Amino acid sequence: MNFSLSKSQLMIQKSIRKFASETLEEWANYLDRESKPLPPEIVREMGRLNIWGIQAPAEFGGADLDTVSYCLVIEEISRVSAAVGLGVTVHNSVCLAPLLKFGTRDQIARYAPDLASGRKIGGFTVTEPQAGSDAASIQTTAVADGDHYILNGQKAFVTNGGVGDLFIVAASVDRKKKTRGIALFLVEKSMEGFEVGKIEDMMGMRGNMVSELFFNNVRVPKENVLGRVEDGFRISMQTLDIGRIGIAAQALGIGTAAYAAAATYAMERKQFDRPIGTFQAISFMLADMKTNLDAARLLIYRAADLKDRGLPFSTESAMCKVYASSTAMQVCMQALQIFGGYGYVKDLPVERFFRDAKITEIYEGTSEVMKIIIGNDIIKEFSRF
């Protein structure tokens, strides 16, 4: 068992760290303050670097990287701007990834090149105002009509909603069939009847244009059903398994940024004639932060490794997501405490890390749902029946 990163993984980490520091850092505060998305020229440069197609095959313009490398990219970007990291990981792992995994050759040929290059930005949406964790109770309908399905409904809290060009949308074809009646549709924003609703004014991740989406009699061709009509729910669950690893890496990035800032500050800030980091109360906090972040990191890499080897990874994915997100939240709180008053003012990014961290315990499956998944697995494992 080798716990070290490979030479090319180290190169990737170093390279994206440098890119994030030189290009994204100066935008991070602005995106957060103004709640604006990344400017197009940076989106384009990220496309050139294959950041919009990290694991996509080279034939579509992707970098075809392994999942640990993927996590390194998401983590390094999220250290500097969690909002940008969110946009990148959602685009890559819950839009492009399921397209490549479950799409037809035709669907892939039509959409993958644009997505992998960043010419088009993608999203994935199941959640509605009345349906969050209870995903099966969604009310968006898709009625068959000749060669098309007609979609009607409303989606809530759609990541990349305000900027996305292509969305994977969950809709119910037959509400009586419950989960078996849910299908996934590839919906382009240019389709008639598709409407972006309000952009949410959020506590954190403010550089991502999370929004409502409205579907008013949107005619989606039958060729745009992702997978089989009855497989929508199953594909969603598998997609979220993949997505959670990226979200965990994002949370790890936020936590690592907060920890590094706090540790640096603790050794520079002197009170009572010594750096506050040399007082046990503070150094114990830092010790906790380091240990938990490292544990999160190992859980993430292990889930990534299982995925790459084609082994089941749902439980491990849930574990790394719940652990990394709660660690990020704890670390940010402690970091803010270490910064004292300076942590509370907007001059420093610590309060932004704190605001950004919270949502990682909620989206792509709340921590409670993660525990249901893990719990069900335990029940299966230890049941005699």
Added chain:
Amino acid sequence: MTGNAKHISEGSGDVWVFTEIQDHERVLEGALELLSKGREIADTLGTKLYAVVFALDAEQYLPVIEKYGPDVILYCSDRGLKHYDSQIFPDLYTGLIEQYRPSIVLFPSTEAGADLAPRLAQRFSTGLTSHCTGLSILTSDDYKRPLLVMQRPAYSGNAIATVICPHTLPQMATVQQGVFDKKETVGVKTERIRLPFTYDLSTLRITSLEAPVRWDKPRVPLEQATVVVAGGRGLGSKRNFDRLFEVAEILGGEVGATRVPVFNNWCGEERMIGQTGKTIRPRLYLGFGISGQIQHTASIVDSEIIVSVNTSETAPIVEISDYVISEDANIFLARLIERLRKEKRT
């Protein structure tokens, strides 16, 4: 191709100085400093000091040079010598070195010196030590002759290396300006030797063209700038902050800021130093009206020279400053700009 090296087996013991002329106007200060040191070394060795001068009209500089006591001045005047040239100067020096066989040749660490010295070292397959911060003479039984001992920074200034060139001649060194002090010497009778200029200019491979009068200076990111002129709360207003740009312009640097100017929109965020970690390593950092909060100072501490201009003598930034100027930043800025403008004009 890589053969044809010339070798000097027996040196005259003399010390030579590349006496560079600056901007066709004056003898380079660094050259006068080297002549001063060269005089000292020649006296230690009991040998002669030569000043070598090439210029459009070299004669006008000889009286100044003679004040520093060279035994001999080798000089040559010609239109072709108006600017330093990478072909002409090395070729002429090569001939002179072959003829006179100096044991030591010293060069100021300028663009010209940094070009001429390594080329000559290559032609004579001899050693060159650059950016020297110290020169002395070592006499030891281990070596056939007294040796020039050269000290220079290594590992980006983290160490000092002591170097000798024991087996080849001439021993060559380039010296940073300001390392030695100028010192005039009286009582030396200087022999002036005028050299004829015979050079086939048609062999020159570089052709000068008409340069455009206007040029846009490339904007360099702060992390790559050699000079950073930074402003903080103490400047008080955008109008005052804007003056930093003129200083930066004259010194060939970029403008930086602490968080106060950025948050007050006196300048853009890309100029902010500190915070989440834009670390800079310029040769010169000038801080105007900056007290030196940790976030900022941690990011400038690798600068070669730190100058702080601040009314408070106990501001944190003083701890890490090389030069501390306790004045109102705005008033000092205004006077500095005035002086710099005057320097630029003369």
Added chain:
Amino acid sequence: MLSILVCIKQVPDTQKALFDPKTGVIDRNSADNIMNPDDLHAIEMALAVKDGYGAVITALTMGPSQAADVLGEAYALGVDRGALISDPRFAGSDSLVTSKILSRAIEKLGPFDIVMTGCEAIDGNTGHVGFQLSEFLHMPLLTQIHKFHVSSGQVIIERLYGHEYQKIRVDLPVLITVGKTANRVRTPRLADIRTCTDREITVLTMEDIGGDACEYGAAGSPTVVIETELFSHKRERELFTGTIDEKVDNLIHKLKKQNILRY
């Protein structure tokens, strides 16, 4: 199609390295090995020429076998070929011998239209190699380039040289040294980083470039380092005295001495 050769060097990261306080020598285990920063800018300039005019770029480095890492970085950025000069007999070479070795390797791998190097390495800090390569290869050297244009066997460059803005024309082949202020180094594509460690590297030994062992290594080097001492940076904290005008004068005088303000 232009052929370009870029000389690059693997160096310890002197900013982060620790030094043995007794010998002043760098503890090579304490520091990461990186590509010399100026050399990254040289590669970027070569890539800019390739983008603009089309070129085949060869990266060349000299060192022990782990120096091949910088060739991997060069491949990730977009060079086409990589070569490593590696021979234990070359260890301990000073700048003159290094230039000799590089020039012989360049002659073996060439001919090239343009040879590029960084201005200075952060470990040796001599800055000699560009000039000495110019002598060994008999190629004119151009430095501090601001604008660069190639056409029909000629290079036309613009640059600020001292106080003077110059425009210069030279026939190919030419040698160019590149410093940190010349450009901004591009970020390598993730796809290129993935494949860079698999790319082929040509290895050259003393037999390949010719010459005798006595010309190379420490034995062949005219300069000898007899001592290295750690240098601790202590800030002077020199408080300027006098009237404000005297302080201004003093500052300007200091800046001239440090060669930051040119006379």
